[in-house]
Amino acid sequence: MQSNKPTVLASLLLFSQNAENYIQYVNPFVGTKNMGHTFPGSTRPFGMVQLSPETDTLSYAVDGKYNPKVYAYCSGYQFQDSTIVGFSHTHFSGTGHSDLGDFLVMPSIGELRLNPGTSTAPEKGYRSRYSHKNEHAEPNYYQVYLSDYNINAEFTSTTRVGFHRYTFPQSDSAHVLLDLMSGIYNYDEKNVWTFLRVENDSLITGYRQTQGWARTRTLYFAMQFSKKFKEYGHKKYDKQVYRGFWRKFDETKDFPEMAGRQIRAYFNFETHDDEQILIKFALSPTSTAAALKNLDTEIPHWDFDRIKKEGQDEWNSELSKIRVETITKSDKEIFYTALYHSFLSPIEYMDVEKTYAGLDGNTQYAEGFTNYTIFSLWDTYRALHPLFNLVQTKRNSDMMESLLAHFDQSVHPMLPVWSHYANENWCMIGYHSVSLLADAMVKNVLNPNSFQRALDASIKTANTTYYDGIGFYTQLGFVPDDKNDYSVSKTLEYAYDDWCIVQMADILKDTKASSNFGVRALSYQNVFNPVVVSMAPKLSNGKWRSDFDKLSTHGQGFIEGNAWNYSLYIPQNPQALVELFGGKKSFELHLDSLFSQHLDDHYFAQTEDITRDGIIGLYVHGNEPGHHIPYLYNWTDAPWKTQSRIRMILKTMYGNSSDGLCGNDDAGQMSAWYVFSALGFYPVSPGSENYSIGSPLMKSAVLSFENGKQLKITVHHQSEENVYIQWIQLNGKPINRLYLTHKELIDGGNLEFQMGKKPNKNLIKTN
């Protein structure tokens, strides 16, 4: 397969032809307040480095109990905080659990303090106060003034290297700290081992191995200072310390190897006023030697501004793949920030020489593809990867190869559930890799050579009977609630995933697989209880569970969504859903009631992932299981309710400031929902080539595809009030249905919407 290069160059060329500065519309602070779990720091598109500040580093456990405060710090940064602990190199974007926060660096002056201090008494530790007035973030650039030290801190990055620029005051005791104990979702035993090696007077290498959300994860680094340090040292906080030095050395000072579980290191300098000390900090999944190679390859100079510019050009090139005009500037900011957040992960997870850590613990070589990690699939199969199938086709093809490589390395063997730095963290439910593979196969994004591999891996995954109730599911046709948690959610999602396998089998004319999984795909029928008109938990004896609260989100057979929302989850066949609910009118009324009911406060305590901010009635936009629901009116006689509902959600659930996300961005899924919906369509059934039509928020949009074609979307009579579609034309021909096909989009041309204040109940009939 070809390398990334041509695509990037083509994109850059494209950008230079369309020289609008899109990065000005991106606000990296969006989602950093409350529970968006985004980070404001510097990163390249899908880059391995996310160099970003931590405003607190709380321990996961206090007195042996879970500390609920830590959930706010999934990405290390909370906008309302007033101190910064330091700047670390890895952050998830928008996840509902976390990890990472590797290699926290912090400059300081004066007395050397190696403990981080607390937010209420920052002066007792190395952290510093800061103010949003002296803080600035753009794609690939973050700046903050650390007022306790009179140090200005700036950051930019390449894919694998973080670039720090600290402007110091005059000081004879300036420090740069490297805290290897600091981490996100940290706890006492999380560090497995850490190692630092002072290679010479300005270069450090090392690694950290952790058991966190990943069972065991090792990340290597190389850290190059622009200035020689005067002296250095470390403190070790291990309970039992390595005893091997035979009293030969004072290990703590100017001794070039530091190893243990809990280490904080410092490097001392003398600085004159306004002196800048720069640090290039490279990561590697495989070795310190590879980290050094990554460092030397990606930043072979000390020109910070050049790296910043190259990164911003790259961002502009990515963002310009969808060029929109909006009614308000705020809409444009929300849109490009959403697009920015959609292009953060999965991340490239390999060295410049294409080596990476495999799931089997061995160093692997990414032959013919770019390897990616961070697949939060329960979230991202819905809209993020479908978005990539439109505007990141080369990358999504490589992501599919990464899933298949994971499968090959897995001992189970299974496709990823949640792929996490050479680990499977098994988070959430389903086997939604198959949705990604089916969608990429249906849309011809998957390499044809991988079609059969994809189907084989999918079938094996779906038949791993010891995984999460699959044994029961294949035996009984449903996951019994007395045998397995979240039984109904699992049954419904397995059924959808099985339908995805049917799509692949049909392409490959595998009639046996198509037939087998076709039957499995109907399993939603087995958990629909017509008596209560709801999906409901069923027991292994075939009886329905008696104590069942449709509103509860946990402990009732459902996960991160209650029965009201999950009952609407048959994305593979909304028509069948309508029938289960008694036909179109009855279903329409059911949807109406979903959006209008009140949910009591006590239900919010049940899951961290659902907050009042993200709720409309019982509909939960702040979490995934219902993201397709607003589009379901398209299967009733009132599709205009989808149109108004979509515009309402676009306007109320997203914003252009730090509180602009109503829930976790979930590795880009929330943002990808916005991008699709703002363009006017959404992939209700990934694995199908159809996009369900909503109501565009744009005045116009130009999508540039990697096949060289462009789709120009023009929205006539667009305004805040004109949320209803009057007519649709593609290349001048009317579209008398409520979906568009993938081929229609990627073949390019002109897509036109005519909007109005009132629904056109006649023009567009239901599909």
Next chain:
Amino acid sequence: MQSNKPTVLASLLLFSQNAENYIQYVNPFVGTKNMGHTFPGSTRPFGMVQLSPETDTLSYAVDGKYNPKVYAYCSGYQFQDSTIVGFSHTHFSGTGHSDLGDFLVMPSIGELRLNPGTSTAPEKGYRSRYSHKNEHAEPNYYQVYLSDYNINAEFTSTTRVGFHRYTFPQSDSAHVLLDLMSGIYNYDEKNVWTFLRVENDSLITGYRQTQGWARTRTLYFAMQFSKKFKEYGHKKYDKQVYRGFWRKFDETKDFPEMAGRQIRAYFNFETHDDEQILIKFALSPTSTAAALKNLDTEIPHWDFDRIKKEGQDEWNSELSKIRVETITKSDKEIFYTALYHSFLSPIEYMDVEKTYAGLDGNTQYAEGFTNYTIFSLWDTYRALHPLFNLVQTKRNSDMMESLLAHFDQSVHPMLPVWSHYANENWCMIGYHSVSLLADAMVKNVLNPNSFQRALDASIKTANTTYYDGIGFYTQLGFVPDDKNDYSVSKTLEYAYDDWCIVQMADILKDTKASSNFGVRALSYQNVFNPVVVSMAPKLSNGKWRSDFDKLSTHGQGFIEGNAWNYSLYIPQNPQALVELFGGKKSFELHLDSLFSQHLDDHYFAQTEDITRDGIIGLYVHGNEPGHHIPYLYNWTDAPWKTQSRIRMILKTMYGNSSDGLCGNDDAGQMSAWYVFSALGFYPVSPGSENYSIGSPLMKSAVLSFENGKQLKITVHHQSEENVYIQWIQLNGKPINRLYLTHKELIDGGNLEFQMGKKPNKNLIKTN
């Protein structure tokens, strides 16, 4: 450089020409009782695998305090014990500290017990009673009957693979345990991380990472059973357990990944009576993939007896490099056991594809050489590596390349002090790598391309001022006792090492280095106090330390030897030593008194390495600093006292049974002393090409060198009483001196000794 193959083939050919079975004389139990610290298990010459039983696995610390009992278990086995805990794959031979004991395997039947139990109540754990009557050891083969389970256990090995054969009784609950918590010199925090992966129904891979004597050491494995297991599982003993499984799996049973700090796994079988289950267990320093490759390459079949025979042929080939005839069978057994113990370490430390773990933590490739580890240099520079320079020249050349590779990878940069599985454990004192390099250079064993590298690395090592008092030493000419431990021992050993550097510099005509280090080599003068006629601790102010007990071995400026012994340590210039002690007669009387004084018991409590067994007067044969001392009469007018003393030591300090070593074998040094001395000469000054003549114990010996030549030693009138040399002839010409040169030996020919009951005081004049 050429590969090992031709040498091995040549050796095998040599063996087939001289078909005597030498392995019959080897008793692997020698040294397993008391403090010899040898192991009885199966290994190849210099093999990576030492597959041997543990008779106890005590914790290093009990209630936070050092447990003195653990010292006896440096190699895992104590002959007087009556239970066996299991069989692990790595063991040091004869070291005075320890580590290793990786991957303990134990078969059992009946109730599954995962704890090892205790020696007094073995039935409470998985260990078994055994009896020496049902136990047998040969080179590359060990067998024991486990009476608690009616299981016969047999072991053989290749360089990288241990081969187990268990003969079970009929049982529906037969088990094979794999205890990853078990280790030698173990303590609670030693395990850093462990991982097991059940690749299929009979193959396991994994690794263990420990912080023990090595700062952090990772060893990978692949474990192939000959029979599919019925079920498997593990128990985890971690304080905080990985939380990532989302209740999806019962991780403890039939789940193919097991990870954590403290894990014991089991594999269950049904067996019929006399059913054999075999296990191939391969090690790798770099990865599980490499371990699998090592396994498949070295044992591509299940023929246990073939591997045993191939290994024994290889041992015979190595042992036949010195073919001796002795007065008694017991002497022959002691000799070949000593030769066997001399050929156990350093061990090959690389995969079949030549990859190994570097000191910098990166995977390295051994370009053009075989990489070795376990260099216990304070011990082995004295006689073991000089022995290799005679009869293991290819290997010693590769060992020198291994030292230089270590230097290249070291951040300090320094040559090894104690090279330990990609770690430097800094054990003991000196920088004796330079002695090895000098000796190999002087004797033309070192690759000429490496001469300059060797000198450069040696000079850099000797000038690492922050290492162990070198800063003071280079400034003051001695290590001051108020600034650094073991000051006198260090000064004396540095002075000798510096003389070694002079030898290299002279070969390379580096007059500056020769002159600089020539001065440093005289530093022994700075710690000789003529008032007390002894080497003595000197303070940084130039005054002698006042509280000084010449008999004490610790805390007085000396390490593992008292002032009496260390005062005789100027190996680079015994002549100068004689003069310091007032001339030949005075020195001779001093030596006489050394061998005849009584040492009070309380001195033995001072160091674990010196026991009553290894003492003659004040002379300590059981530890190294005095190993050259019996030869020092050669520099007086009474060289015959060396002759009688050597014969006396050979007879009293070595035996052919389990208590046959009077102290730690120290990675082969004690045994190499025996081999040399039994042949009639000894390298008093490694780095010189001279061997000092003692008194041969053999009746005859044939040394086969890798240059194709042979040295035939014939000892006329040899008997127990005839310990005095009457005359010596080399190729028919009289040798009228007390040394032989390296060239004289390796050029081959006939060396003849004529022995007698009384000293010939006239024939041989002193040198």
